[in-house]
Structure formats: structure tokens, C-alpha cells
Amino acid sequence: MASQAPAPRTPLSRDRVLRAAVQIADADGLDAVTMRRIGEALGAEAMSLYYHVANKNDLLDGIVDVLIDELNEAVDRLVVVKDWKAAMRHRILTARAVLLRHPWAPRLLESRTTMRPAVVIYHDRLVGLMRSGGFSYDLAHHALHALGSRALGFSQELFDPANANPNPDADARMLAELAEQVPNLAGMLAEVAHDDPDSTIGWCDDQQEFEFALDLILDGLARLASR
Numbered sequence: 001m002a003s004q005a006p007a008p009r010t011p012l013s014r015d016r017v018l019r020a021a022v023q024i025a026d027a028d029g030l031d032a033v034t035m036r037r038i039g040e041a042l043g044a045e046a047m048s049l050y051y052h053v054a055n056k057n058d059l060l061d062g063i064v065d066v067l068i069d070e071l072n073e074a075v076d077r078l079v080v081v082k083d084w085k086a087a088m089r090h091r092i093l094t095a096r097a098v099l100l101r102h103p104w105a106p107r108l109l110e111s112r113t114t115m116r117p118a119v120v121i122y123h124d125r126l127v128g129l130m131r132s133g134g135f136s137y138d139l140a141h142h143a144l145h146a147l148g149s150r151a152l153g154f155s156q157e158l159f160d161p162a163n164a165n166p167n168p169d170a171d172a173r174m175l176a177e178l179a180e181q182v183p184n185l186a187g188m189l190a191e192v193a194h195d196d197p198d199s200t201i202g203w204c205d206d207q208q209e210f211e212f213a214l215d216l217i218l219d220g221l222a223r224l225a226s227r
Contacts, residue, residue, distance in 0.1 A: 012042065012044055012048060012049070012051070014052040014053065014062065015066075017038060017049055017062075018053075018062040018063055018065070018066045019066060020041045021033050021038055021059060021063050022063060022066055022067070023041070024041060025063070026101070026102060026104075029104055030104040030107060033059070034046075035047075035049050035059075060111070060112070063108060064108060064109065064112060064119070065116055067098075067102060067105055067109075068116060068119050068122060069118055071098045071099075071122065071152075071153075072121060072122055074094050074095070075091045075095060076125075082132075083133075084129045084130060084133030085221075088126065088218065089214065089215075091129070092150065092151060092214060093211070094153075095151075095152055095153035096153030096154065096201075096207075098153065099152070099153045099154055099201060100198070100201060103201050103202070105154075106156070106157075106201055106202060106205075107202075109149070109154075110149070110156065122152070126144070126151060127140045130221075130225075133222075133225055134225050134226075135221075135225050139225060143217075143221050146220075146221070147217055150214055154202070155205040155210055157202050157203050157204070
């Protein structure tokens, strides 16, 4: 009996390389994304990947493209509503739901020095929603600045969460030592808890904090637009 021929290998492509990179980042974080790891995942030599991505920067830009394409597909499936504020809120929270599936994404987005075409398209749709609500282009421009990274579904961290102390006992000791010098902050931090990791991106960008800030901004923009 003739032996069965092995199944043909799926050829490498830029899309396969980038999607493998996203899967590695989802599993082990952005720092785990290397050409060697991607090659292992695809059953290919690391050097062969350079036919599809020119260098590490090109790889990271491509990962952003895959991420924002996923984000745009999600928000474009939303049911169109006439209320610009409700539509904008729903759109941004849908974008956030995508980022919660890829918690490494904010760090990557913050590291890019050029705005990718898919990101431009996303922001164009936000401006369109504001224009439908009577915004001038000038007010829409101010609104994008006020929203900042929240337009994409995340709040930029004031401090690097990677440098946060992983030892809760050490944190408690430090808080006790600082209590006399900064009693107001110490009192606040003693009460505040970010205890829902499934809705938190980074250190303290949890869902409640995000929606609180987003609603403040949208309510303020609504007042300005109604003048």
C-alpha cells in the first residue's frame, strides 16, 4: 500500500506572520514576540520571516494594523443610532472590549511614532459622529485632544505599571510610612481598589474608572455642542 503523501505546508505570508505575533503577545506578552518565537510557531526559520517583515519596527507596525483592523471591524458592526453621544460612547466601549482581549496593546500603541491608516480611519468615524451631532470641525478637533487615548478605548498610565511593586506587603509598608507626609493620598489609596482584572488594562485603567472619565468628557462636549 502506497504511503500517504504529507499535507502541503501553508506558505508563509505577512498576514500569517503578524497573526502569529499577535497570538504570542496574547499568550506571553509583547516582550515575548521575537522572530525566533514566531518562526517556531509557524514551523519556519526566523530568517525567512524577513521576506515578509523588514525589521522589528515593521513587525510592530504590522501588529498595530492587525489590532486596529479587528477594532474597526468590531465598531463597524454596531447598530447605527441617531444620538451622537450614545453612538460615540458605544463605539469607544466596543473598542475597549477589543483591547481587553489584547491587554498588551496600549503599550504598543503608545510606542508608535506614526499613525497607521487604520487608526486614521477609526478617528475619522469619530469625527463623523460628532459632525452629525452639530459639532464644528474646531470643536471636534478639541474633542479628540480631550479624549486622547480614550478615543481608542484605554487611558494612558501616569506611571509605568511594569515598575509597580509586585509585593503587596511592601506596598502597605510604604503607604504607612508616607501617611504622615501625604495623608490625603494615603487615605484615598487605602480606600481605592482595582479588584477586577478582567476589566483592567495595565495598572489601574479599570472599566469603572474608564467609563467615569469618558462620561465626564462626553457630557462636557454635549454642553459645548448645544451652545
